[in-house]
Amino acid sequence: MDVHDPRGLASEAPLLAGWIDFVAGVDTGELTPFTIPGHKHRADLVGDVVRGDVPLFAGLDSMKQAGGxxxxxxxxxxxxxxxxxxxxxxxxxxxxxxxxxxxxxxxxxxxxxxxxxxxxxxxxxxxxxxxxxxxxxxxxxxxxxxxxxxxxxxxxxxxxxxxxxxxxxxxxxxxxxxxxxxxxxxxxxxxxxxxxxxxxxxxxxxxxxxxxxxxxxxxxxxxxxxxxxxxxxxxxxxxxxxxxxxxxxxxxxxxxxxxxxxGNTTSPAGAILASIDASRALLERDGEELVGGLVDLVAHARQTLSAVPGIRILETNDAFEVDPTKLVVLLAGTGAHGHEVEADLLADGIALEMADRDLLVPIVTLADDAGTVDRLLDALARSIERRRGAPRAQHGSAAWSVEPQTAASPRTAFFAEAETVAAADAVGRVSAELIAPYPPGVPVIAPGERVTAAALRVLGDTLADGGRIAYAADPSLRTIQVLTDRS
The missing domain is CATH 3.40.640.10 (Type I PLP-dependent aspartate aminotransferase-like (Major domain))
Structure with missing residues (x-):
């Protein structure tokens, strides 16, 4: 395994230093672990998926954490x-x-x-x-x-x-x-x-x-x-x-x-811990330069997309103060459907964090550069022209709009006796489960809240529009789990 520290962070990130030392020891044969994980770093068994997987205990540090x-x-x-x-x-x-x-x-x-x-x-x-x-x-x-x-x-x-x-x-x-x-x-x-x-x-x-x-x-x-x-x-x-x-x-x-x-695992993944430690060290040392570059990339993307007819970009204005590193594209003015645009981008090898009918959220990070961002912008502009239609009113996710009706505490509802009923029969009943469009994963119905016709309508609209319903036992929403009358 190629183990290196291209930005010289190990001296400022003790967990990263531990990860580098361990992997180097395994590669040279100096270390022969008789601890978990069970793959023992042999990539010939299940493939490269295990490469770099180092535990915290008897990995980044001794089993007794003697190195602190x-x-x-x-x-x-x-x-x-x-x-x-x-x-x-x-x-x-x-x-x-x-x-x-x-x-x-x-x-x-x-x-x-x-x-x-x-x-x-x-x-x-x-x-x-x-x-x-x-x-x-x-x-x-x-x-x-x-x-x-x-x-x-x-x-x-x-x-x-x-x-x-x-x-x-x-x-x-x-x-x-x-x-x-x-x-x-x-x-x-x-x-x-x-x-x-x-x-x-x-x-x-x-x-x-x-x-x-x-x-x-x-x-x-x-x-x-x-x-x-x-x-x-x-x-x-x-x-x-x-x-x-x-x-x-x-x-x-x-x-x-x-x-x-x-809620913490007793077998924490050392590679995850080491990468958090390294990221913290990177922010402390190079944050002004790297984060400033990220802000510039997002500003460039916002300016470029704003020039595409019909596109609006979510930016700080009278209604909002917006994170300068966040790129949010409002599509309604183009008439294009966000799921179709997302499909075009996937065909071009570009995955988005979120897409619904009227909204796209591509995540731009410190790892991006002008090349990756321009590739996104070019593909997005091509798809908009291909999918352009009649402008429509901009709508936000159903997750933002439904007013909850609390009938019981979330804990009470979670542990109460429940039954599965047809969605139409659930209206007015108390939900035992959490139901949300995903992304963003914000609940429309939560345990302990009454199922309302308005909530079912907006969730149904999400499904009909090609969106995904998460966390529900029946993601098709034909049935819903509700508290029994005895609960």
């Missing part, structure tokens, strides 16, 4: 985000979000939650037994897309639920729109509760003058971010960082540590 490499890497990450506590997760932002929720309150306590957060937060509420008090972002009437969560909505929710244990928001949103995190932090702290920010798409924030400050710098108490979404880290890599009571914050570090370990 993970502790060192996490201390460095905490320092990079300016706080006193940080853990690296191999379970993605899903694990990190659920750890944050578990650290907040006691079963039965309310917690203020942005409705546009990812399903991982809602399932965290099931684990913790917390009751969501939903706050919704402002919806732009021109596009149907969500903007920021109004601080006054958070303040009202906290005033109406003085026993709330915290506030959870996502910032930036899946489409890059931003809330006033500093104002929401002030509202939360005035009520004596911590603010948790799921910043899964904003790992680069705070590491360049060209992008916004990260949420912890804006007053949040816990930050969750994905290293694998926009940084050069392995899939499932994530970071959870917190300002705890040891550093004047509102979060109990011991409770947060227990919450993290509750």
């Amino acid at each position: 490499r993970l502790r060192d890497a996490e201390r460095r990450a905490a320092r990079a985000w300016g706080v006193d506590w940080c853990r690296l997760s191999v379970g993605g932002a899903t694990h990190a979000n659920q750890a944050a929720v578990l650290a907040l309150g006691a079963p039965g306590q309310p917690v203020v939650v942005s409705r546009t957060l990812h399903r991982s937060v809602l399932l965290g509420l099931v684990h913790a037994g917390l009751d969501p008090v939903w706050v919704r972002p402002e919806i732009d009437p021109a596009t149907g897309l969500p903007g920021g969560v109004p601080p006054e909505a958070v303040a009202a929710a906290l005033a109406n639920h003085p026993d709330a244990c915290g506030v959870l928001i996502g910032d930036p949103s899946y489409i890059g729109t931003r809330s006033d995190t500093a104002a929401i932090a002030e509202v939360a702290h005035s009520a004596g509760v911590p603010l948790v920010v799921d910043a899964a798409w904003a790992a680069v924030f705070g590491f360049s003058t060209r992008v916004p400050s990260h949420a912890l710098d804006l007053g949040a108490d816990i930050l969750v971010t994905s290293a694998h979404k926009t940084l050069p880290a392995w899939s499932q890599g994530a970071i959870i960082a917190a300002r705890t009571s040891r550093d004047g914050g509102l979060v109990d570090p011991d409770r947060l540590e227990r919450a993290f370990e509750a």
Whole structure:
């Protein structure tokens, strides 16, 4: 295996150094492991899929962690985000979000939650037994897309639920729109509760003058971010960082540590950990240059696509403040159908993060350059011309538009007796399952909420339009799982 460190990060990333040392030892025959993983680095058994798979225990460090490499890497990450506590997760932002929720309150306590957060937060509420008090972002009437969560909505929710244990928001949103995190932090702290920010798409924030400050710098108490979404880290890599009571914050570090370990694997993948560590070191050392280059690439893409007749680009304006590294393409004015455009791009070897009828989200990262971005822009322009039709009104995902009707807590509904009924018969019943268009994975129906005709209509429209329904036991939505009358 070719093991190298092209950017010289190993001296600043102890887990990366451990990964390099281990793989080099296996390659030279100096190491003969009698530990897991069972493939023992033999690529002749199942192929190259196992190359680079190094465990944390008896891999990046000794089985007893005598070298302290993970502790060192996490201390460095905490320092990079300016706080006193940080853990690296191999379970993605899903694990990190659920750890944050578990650290907040006691079963039965309310917690203020942005409705546009990812399903991982809602399932965290099931684990913790917390009751969501939903706050919704402002919806732009021109596009149907969500903007920021109004601080006054958070303040009202906290005033109406003085026993709330915290506030959870996502910032930036899946489409890059931003809330006033500093104002929401002030509202939360005035009520004596911590603010948790799921910043899964904003790992680069705070590491360049060209992008916004990260949420912890804006007053949040816990930050969750994905290293694998926009940084050069392995899939499932994530970071959870917190300002705890040891550093004047509102979060109990011991409770947060227990919450993290509750969902953490006992066999963490060392390659994922090493790549998170390396990505953190890269941001600290070269963030100004690399993140600035990313902002320039996205600005170039926005300018180029804005010149294509009918295309609109989501940018900061009177309705939105938008992440400068996010590229969101609004198609309605071209008349082209997003799923057909996506198919054309796939035929050209280009995969998108998200496509629905009116919206495309290609993810541009630090790993892109002018060549990859121009390839995307050329293919997109060709497809638009091929698929162009009559302009139509722009619509946002169904996930942003449905008002939930809460009838039971998510935990109660999750564990209640349930039955499967025809979708038409589910209207008015309480859902036992979570149903969401994917992407973005934001629930339209959640456990404990009444199934409404409006929710079924927008989910049906998503299916009819060629979209995917996720998490439901029956993704065709012919049937839905609901609580029995006895529950």
